[in-house]
Amino acid sequence: MPSGREVKMKMNKLQKKILVILLLLCLLTPIGILLPAFFNTGDAWGEWSAQTIKELVGYVPKGLAKYSDIWKAPLPDYSVKREDSSIVHRSGFYLVSGIIGATITYIAMLLITGLIIRNGE
Amino acid sequence: MHIPDGYLSPQTYIPLYGVFAAAVTVAVKKVKKEVSARDIPYLGMAAAFSFIIMMFNLPIPGGTTGHAVGSAVIAILFGPWAAVVAVSVALIIQALIFGDGGITAIGANCFNMAVFMPFTAYYVFRLFNFNPTRKARVFFAAFISGYLSLVMAAILTGIEFGIQPLIASSTDGKALYCPYDLKIAVPAMALEHMLLFGIVEGLITAIIVRYFLRNEPGIIYAFRKGGKNENE
Numbered sequence: 001m002p003s004g005r006e007v008k009m010k011m012n013k014l015q016k017k018i019l020v021i022l023l024l025l026c027l028l029t030p031i032g033i034l035l036p037a038f039f040n041t042g043d044a045w046g047e048w049s050a051q052t053i054k055e056l057v058g059y060v061p062k063g064l065a066k067y068s069d070i071w072k073a074p075l076p077d078y079s080v081k082r083e084d085s086s087i088v089h090r091s092g093f094y095l096v097s098g099i100i101g102a103t104i105t106y107i108a109m110l111l112i113t114g115l116i117i118r119n120g121e
Numbered sequence: 122m123h124i125p126d127g128y129l130s131p132q133t134y135i136p137l138y139g140v141f142a143a144a145v146t147v148a149v150k151k152v153k154k155e156v157s158a159r160d161i162p163y164l165g166m167a168a169a170f171s172f173i174i175m176m177f178n179l180p181i182p183g184g185t186t187g188h189a190v191g192s193a194v195i196a197i198l199f200g201p202w203a204a205v206v207a208v209s210v211a212l213i214i215q216a217l218i219f220g221d222g223g224i225t226a227i228g229a230n231c232f233n234m235a236v237f238m239p240f241t242a243y244y245v246f247r248l249f250n251f252n253p254t255r256k257a258r259v260f261f262a263a264f265i266s267g268y269l270s271l272v273m274a275a276i277l278t279g280i281e282f283g284i285q286p287l288i289a290s291s292t293d294g295k296a297l298y299c300p301y302d303l304k305i306a307v308p309a310m311a312l313e314h315m316l317l318f319g320i321v322e323g324l325i326t327a328i329i330v331r332y333f334l335r336n337e338p339g340i341i342y343a344f345r346k347g348g349k350n351e352n353e
Binding site: 011014015018019022025026028029031032033035036038039041042043044045046047050053056057059061062063064065066067068069070071072073074075076077078094097098100101102103104105106107108109110112113114116117118 | 122123124125126127128130149152153156157158161162163164165166167168169170171172173174176177178179180181182183184185186187188203206207210211214215216217218219220221223224225278282289291295296297298299300301306309310313336337
């Protein structure tokens, strides 16, 4: 452990302010569901499901079929079930996923950079 | 730009895992050297910011959706190596927990958005080689840095998609992985990012860099790293 040095993060004013801004951004994430729904746009290019690929090119490429379900994510597509009924549900789950994901990312990054930097001292 | 599982052949995703692993190895050494402990909270926030900003799917009416990544602003503020770590953490969590981007494609996605993009952004920004007091010029340079780096990363992703039919097709001529070739994949990825998502990346980069220039100019890596330190 580092000797007398205070390694524990004490946040300055600007850092606290940015944290609040990030929290507000989290609350706005449902825009990422609502805007595409409003304009009725499809998936991102190259991120189609095997089913959609079949509609697009007439077949499911063999390798794609083999690999596409290789991983079962706990919250697929920032949601809890594949086909959520209403847009309100989807937005709600999206918001919660955003908060969970951002928090995990924040903590993971603090731990990782903390480890990297402290190892050097 | 998050390539899902099944779109890249093993001949593509395995080498990209290798390249990504090599980049991380260097990044760890560089971050140890360059980042001071007091900036750790900023890096945590940078990773979280990247995660959140990628959730803002924006539509191109009549087309597809996409988003900014945040790599450019992180590279300018905290350095490209710190950006490698921050954006990789966000991307890996997106893949593992939310299925956004494939498990087999983690190396590719991290290489595109967390290695290639921050370095492109950083060097584009440094090309302008200006004085930090010229605020309008800094704003403009940051915009171009964000815009170009996202568009370039999108083109790189389009190339990875587009070479799949060349690498792996079955005997009847059907693709095994991504079915679209370079002529389709590259323009598709490039155009949508040039039209909309690149502009968003450019704007958030410029606005945040300006914000830091006003509030904590001393922290900005791209300005700190000048003169003596530059070639170390």
